[in-house]
Amino acid sequence: MTITEKILASHSGKKKVTAGEFVNVNIDLVMSHDLSAGIAIQQFKKAGFQKVFDPQKVVMVMDHYVPNKDVMCATQNVELREFAREHKIVFYPEGKGGICHVILPEKGFILPGEVVIGADSHTCTYGALGAFSTGMGSTDTAVAMATGKIWMKVPPTIKFVYNGTLPEWIGGKDLILMTIGKIGVDGALYSAMEFTGEIVAQISIADRMTMANMAIEAGAKAGIFHVDQKTLEYIKPLSNRPYEVFESDKDADYTQVVEFDVSNLEPQVALPSLPENVRPVSTFRNVKIDQAVIGSCTNGRLEDLRIAAKLIKGQKVHPDVRCIVIPGSQQVYLEAMQEGLIEAFIRAGAVVSTPTCGPCVGGYMGILAAGEKCISTTNRNFVGRMGSPHSEIYLSGPAVAAASALTGTITAPKEVTQS
Amino acid sequence: MIKGKAHKFGANIDTDAIIPARYANLTVPEELGNHCMEGIAPDFSQKVLTGDIIIADTNFGCGSSREVAPISIKGAGVAGVIAKTFARIFFRNAINIALPLLQCPEAVDNTEQDDELEIDLTSGKIKNLTKNIVFSAAPYPDFIREIIDAGGLLNYAKKSR
Numbered sequence A: 001m002t003i004t005e006k007i008l009a010s011h012s013g014k015k016k017v018t019a020g021e022f023v024n025v026n027i028d029l030v031m032s033h034d035l036s037a038g039i040a041i042q043q044f045k046k047a048g049f050q051k052v053f054d055p056q057k058v059v060m061v062m063d064h065y066v067p068n069k070d071v072m073c074a075t076q077n078v079e080l081r082e083f084a085r086e087h088k089i090v091f092y093p094e095g096k097g098g099i100c101h102v103i104l105p106e107k108g109f110i111l112p113g114e115v116v117i118g119a120d121s122h123t124c125t126y127g128a129l130g131a132f133s134t135g136m137g138s139t140d141t142a143v144a145m146a147t148g149k150i151w152m153k154v155p156p157t158i159k160f161v162y163n164g165t166l167p168e169w170i171g172g173k174d175l176i177l178m179t180i181g182k183i184g185v186d187g188a189l190y191s192a193m194e195f196t197g198e199i200v201a202q203i204s205i206a207d208r209m210t211m212a213n214m215a216i217e218a219g220a221k222a223g224i225f226h227v228d229q230k231t232l233e234y235i236k237p238l239s240n241r242p243y244e245v246f247e248s249d250k251d252a253d254y255t256q257v258v259e260f261d262v263s264n265l266e267p268q269v270a271l272p273s274l275p276e277n278v279r280p281v282s283t284f285r286n287v288k289i290d291q292a293v294i295g296s297c298t299n300g301r302l303e304d305l306r307i308a309a310k311l312i313k314g315q316k317v318h319p320d321v322r323c324i325v326i327p328g329s330q331q332v333y334l335e336a337m338q339e340g341l342i343e344a345f346i347r348a349g350a351v352v353s354t355p356t357c358g359p360c361v362g363g364y365m366g367i368l369a370a371g372e373k374c375i376s377t378t379n380r381n382f383v384g385r386m387g388s389p390h391s392e393i394y395l396s397g398p399a400v401a402a403a404s405a406l407t408g409t410i411t412a413p414k415e416v417t418q419s
Numbered sequence B: 001m002i003k004g005k006a007h008k009f010g011a012n013i014d015t016d017a018i019i020p021a022r023y024a025n026l027t028v029p030e031e032l033g034n035h036c037m038e039g040i041a042p043d044f045s046q047k048v049l050t051g052d053i054i055i056a057d058t059n060f061g062c063g064s065s066r067e068v069a070p071i072s073i074k075g076a077g078v079a080g081v082i083a084k085t086f087a088r089i090f091f092r093n094a095i096n097i098a099l100p101l102l103q104c105p106e107a108v109d110n111t112e113q114d115d116e117l118e119i120d121l122t123s124g125k126i127k128n129l130t131k132n133i134v135f136s137a138a139p140y141p142d143f144i145r146e147i148i149d150a151g152g153l154l155n156y157a158k159k160s161r
């Protein structure tokens, strides 16, 4: 069995499961946020559910449109807070948490071998820690909150092997963009993506989260990594809950094994309006940008801000560019402040925002006008995602976004490093 | 039995195209329906009539997990979606709120904008009345059939508790 099959078997009381089988899975955590919880609560009440299955295992995070962006959000958020109080669930309002997929791992809610359901498509992020996690809609989430169970079809697994040596300025975002560019936005439809290889061992947990985060952009149900020393060191200070580490068997069934040698990989950029339109950064000539966004559940972690700050420190953001930096959580914000990263951004002329999804989902804090172009470390460049349907989003890692913020055009990081 | 006009879309229609996030706080299906497909077909909600059918290529509903996507389609009056393949979260959401989805590549390839279609949900038969051709959609797995028969996931969960 694969690691995914083993986790799902262990959570459905079975010795063995195979891809395609329907299972009723016991879940360890269910998450919702201010954009998805509203309907979940509505459905919860409509079904006549009285209480959540375990208040400690139900988490609600305010991140998409907070601090409240308008009266409609403000009104709905009142209902969310009431539900959270009434059911005594774990609740992270603005000022206490940050973006759901940044804070759940950071606060020890995710451990290897666990099954996590979230009313958000990027819930697959937690696979970085060897957990099985996947996104669902609000009705599924309502049922999961009440019963602690969810039906699932065991996904087939595609194995991705990354070999070679890691070039400078290449991170998890470049690896996953390159992968989606190769297999397409439905290249892993309904499947689990298992990320392996010698490169994976070298990259940080933050980079692994970036990769697992975008598994959904290939249509996958989950992205998952094996547990190694880095994983254990990451989770050690965060939780004393018991957990189980699963490994894929040598003879596990994969529908496909895809191997990459990344030794010559350049930083990758996805052109509008699909994450599969990926090109190496050197092929961009004079593509002017109006905005650069550095943040989100994909690249809003401390490691990402460090990379951006390394390029931006002591420089000035190009006069024609609005550079918006959004730490992914209060903790990231604080640490970035202590390390002097925030000062570097502010001195360079960047906007530094409180943790929020903000422009990633076109809510607020950086909406694009018709005809504008943005380079962004977020995960989706769909038509109108960040504002006007006539604006354009280019996706990249933090290094390319920071370099581009300085020059005003899509730029490789090596072009702006003085040495 | 569903009967209506076909509205044809391409591949990888994402949930931001189906309903932009700025409307995701709306809760009334009809209000959501007024903005359905706004991102890629701004006049869709005016053109669509109750009972009409969306036809799309592969990976329909990719992107976010927002349940307002299928709700807005239903709210616009659309009676069902036929596609070559569906994104998985969208598929679950649609089944859960009882928006019929049919997977049938042949029907997609042989239907044009404004063709008149008739769907028998029990048999999965799709009839293109304009062209007089019949297609068969892939049957649902038994387990999903049970959810549909129960009238959606909430009822199913209540029953099996």
Ligand code: SF4
Pocket (backbone or CB within 6 Å): A064, A099, A100, A101, A120, A122, A296, A297, A298, A356, A357, A360, A361, A378, A379
């Ligand atoms: S940062 Fe963007 S992709 Fe991530 S949870 Fe928020 S809106 Fe979704």
